[in-house]
Amino acid sequence: MSVSSRHEDGYASVAASSDLAVTVDQAQYDDNAGPCLEALEANYPAAVPDIAATNSWPSFRDTAARLGLRTSLSIPLFTGSGTTIAALNLYSRQTRALSTLTGAVWAAYDPDFAEFWDRDALDPGGRELTAGLIAAVALRTMMQQAMSVLASTDETSTSRAYQALCTRATDGATSLTAAAAQVIEEHRA
Known part of the structure; x- marks a missing residue:
């Protein structure tokens, strides 16, 4: 897990749970492309259900795969004015580990997607994150x-x-x- 933010003329990891997350983030900053930057710039979540199969961000894909990551989810974080200021980046070594949470996150952003996720399938932390995100x-x-x-x-x-x-x-x-x-x-x- 990490949090990416704009910093001077680029980007930086302002918080991280491990060096692994910082390394994957840095690959995206160096290439100026990746899911965390997409979430930060597009103001929408960026999910990568299968890192090895993505062609969109080669530097991210290669670095993440080399480190054993299989899936990721980046969620934009915003201020009261609605301006996106950071992205929360979740990474997993398990292929389907983020799929239920990804559906819940997308439902927060797109009401038409709400019928496609199962709240009961989330763990308590996922429920709390989703509830907060829906409210935000x-x-x-x-x-x-x-x-x-x-x-x-x-x-x-x-x-x-x-x-x-x-x-x-x-x-x-x-x-x-x-x-x-x-x-x-x-x-x-």
Whole structure:
């Protein structure tokens, strides 16, 4: 497991459970390509169910396979504004070890995928991760909707709309979530 983030003009592993994860991450940084960078840049999970069979990222594939890894899953991590700032990278030496979790993660990002995963098949840690991710993605969607309303109403950028939303929350002594809900509710009225 590792966490990748943008760093200066490139990328860095800001946390890792082992040197193995750092080595696989570094192969992706050196090649400027791989699932962790895809998740970080595309704002969507990047799953590699069979590392040996992937042709998309040769440096990642070769390094990971040499180290005995068989599958990986990279999940984007984002701020309150919805900006992806890091990717959580999970690696396994067991071929199907991440398949159930991958389905659950995809369901968090795509409601149409929700019917294809089995919550009961996840271990307790997988359930907790998935529940948190589902809540975070829903919150991000609400925040982006509120920022879009503010940006169109005030004819401003989404970054300024986020600042306005933060100001609204501070001035109203409320949470950012409550301020976003209020903006959406006012817009619907």
